Amino acid sequence: MAVKKKIGVLFGMENTFPGALVEKINAMELDGITAEFVEVGGVQMAKPCPYTVIVDRISHDVPFYRSYLKNAILTGSQVINNPFWWSADDKFFNYALAAKLGVAVPRTILLPHKFFPPSTNDRSFRNLQFPLDWDAIFDYVKFPAFLKPHDGGGWRDVFHVHNREEFFHAYDSTRDLCMTLQAAVNFKEYFRCYVVGQEDVRIMAYDPRRPHEHRYVLEPQEYPKGLLGRVEKDALTLCRALGYDLNTVEFAVEDGIPYAIDFMNPAPDADRLSVGEENFQWIVEKVAKLAVKKAQNPVKSVELRWAGFLKGEAATAAPVGVKQTAAKKPVKGK
Numbered sequence: 617m618a619v620k621k622k623i624g625v626l627f628g629m630e631n632t633f634p635g636a637l638v639e640k641i642n643a644m645e646l647d648g649i650t651a652e653f654v655e656v657g658g659v660q661m662a663k664p665c666p667y668t669v670i671v672d673r674i675s676h677d678v679p680f681y682r683s684y685l686k687n688a689i690l691t692g693s694q695v696i697n698n699p700f701w702w703s704a705d706d707k708f709f710n711y712a713l714a715a716k717l718g719v720a721v722p723r724t725i726l727l728p729h730k731f732f733p734p735s736t737n738d739r740s741f742r743n744l745q746f747p748l749d750w751d752a753i754f755d756y757v758k759f760p761a762f763l764k765p766h767d768g769g770g771w772r773d774v775f776h777v778h779n780r781e782e783f784f785h786a787y788d789s790t791r792d793l794c795m796t797l798q799a800a801v802n803f804k805e806y807f808r809c810y811v812v813g814q815e816d817v818r819i820m821a822y823d824p825r826r827p828h829e830h831r832y833v834l835e836p837q838e839y840p841k842g843l844l845g846r847v848e849k850d851a852l853t854l855c856r857a858l859g860y861d862l863n864t865v866e867f868a869v870e871d872g873i874p875y876a877i878d879f880m881n882p883a884p885d886a887d888r889l890s891v892g893e894e895n896f897q898w899i900v901e902k903v904a905k906l907a908v909k910k911a912q913n914p915v916k917s918v919e920l921r922w923a924g925f926l927k928g929e930a931a932t933a934a935p936v937g938v939k940q941t942a943a944k945k946p947v948k949g950k
Contacts, residue, residue: 621911624654624667626681628674633886633900637671640904649911659684664691668911671696671862671903673883676769694910696861696903697882706767707880708796710858717857719850720875722799723757726766733792753797754780760800765793769881771824776800801875803868805839807847808832810884810895811855811863812902813909817848820895822866834892840872847874854879861906 623641627634634653641651654670665688672695675681685699714721728744763775763786773793775786787795808822821833851865854876864884867874886903888896 619648621649621668622666623649623651623907623911624665624670625651626654626656626670626672626674626685628677630673630887632888632896634673636888636896636900637904637907640900641908644904644908646908649908651907656681656684659687661687662691663687665693667693668914669694669696669907671907672699675699676702676883692914694914696907696910697863698859698861701859702882705858705880707764707878708766710854710880711796711798711876713857714854714876714879717853719853720873722801722875722877724796724798725753725757727753727787727795727797729792729794730787730790731792750780754783757797757799759783762798762800763787763790763795764798765790766796767794767880771828801868801870801877803870803875805837805843805869807867807869807874809847809851809865809867810899810902811851811860811865812899813861813906814852814856814859816902817851818895818898818902819844819847819851820891824866829890832891832895834894843869843872843874850874850876851879862903 625634625637638651638653641649654667656665665684667688670685670688670693672681672685675685682699682703685695689695689699708724708726711721711724728741728748732738732740759780760776760778761783763777763783765773768774773790773795775782777783777786783797806822806824808820810816810818810820812818821837822831823833824831847867850867854865855863858879860882862882862884863879864881865879866877866881868877869875885891886896886899891899
């Protein structure tokens with residue numbers, strides 16, 4: 617008799633994806649594997665949880681869930697995505713890593729907090745240059761630019777600034793957030809790419825200038841030769857280096873060059889109403905297969921994919937246990 621293994625889905629306010637994922641896995645009718653919504657109460661330290669695999673969709677907003685997932689990994693569960701690395705990651709580091717990997721990224725500067733973070737004062741910042749050399753910062757980044765949190769998401773606290781005056785007006789409203797200033801890309805094409813299991817890529821046309829519910833461009837598109845191939849290659853390079861099993865990578869394309877804009881989205885939008893039916897069915901199927909694969913082939917150790925690169929090794933190699941294959945030809949407009 618096969619050992620029973622449960623796949624749990626941990627989620628928050630989203631409605632369409634979690635239920636569809638559970639239904640998809642259970643519809644496979646695999647011997648010994650079932651899926652359900654995670655149920656958790658008080659968590660006893662070092663006690664194994666009942667799930668072989670957990671698909672995490674919410675712990676970035678709930679510290680209780682994040683700590684629960686770390687304990688789950690400690691006691692033998694596998695989590696999509698790794699909560700230890702997700703807790704340590706930030707978007708500014710991602711930009712720097714991308715630059716080292718040879719993936720095009722806009723010029724970016726990390727800025728100190730406008731106002732003191734909680735429990736700090738001016739004595740906490742005696743190492744900080746004052747005043748900052750704003751001329752050098754603006755000369756490097758150039759306008760127009762985007763002022764955005766170094767670890768934020770959901771387009772919260774993002775400002776499009778066109779000159780010094782607009783920048784300082786926006787910067788004054790950023791509270792105690794740590795911000796980045798990034799050169800704007802005058803894009804012709806824009807893509808949002810699902811990357812699942814560090815090997816499957818779904819390239820979706822996307823327009824961040826539209827209202828949120830209409831940003832996924834569902835009508836067919838035509839693109840210059842080779843563009844989608846480079847987008848797929850760069851998306852895989854980034855996710856393999858960062859070690860994310862589920863992520864979205866955004867590219868803004870200017871003069872034929874895809875610039876990686878945002879690639880720290882380990883609980884990416886997967887709502888049927890926003891991504892469209894075809895994209896929704898693709899992401900449900902791929903995540904279901906990934907969760908089942910992990911349940912059937914558990915890996916005890918968790919390896920941070922970027923660590924090898926920082927030691928000077930190749931970061932673009934396929935993950936351990938994943939067969940290296942040629943990139944599949946992308947579908948136009950997908």
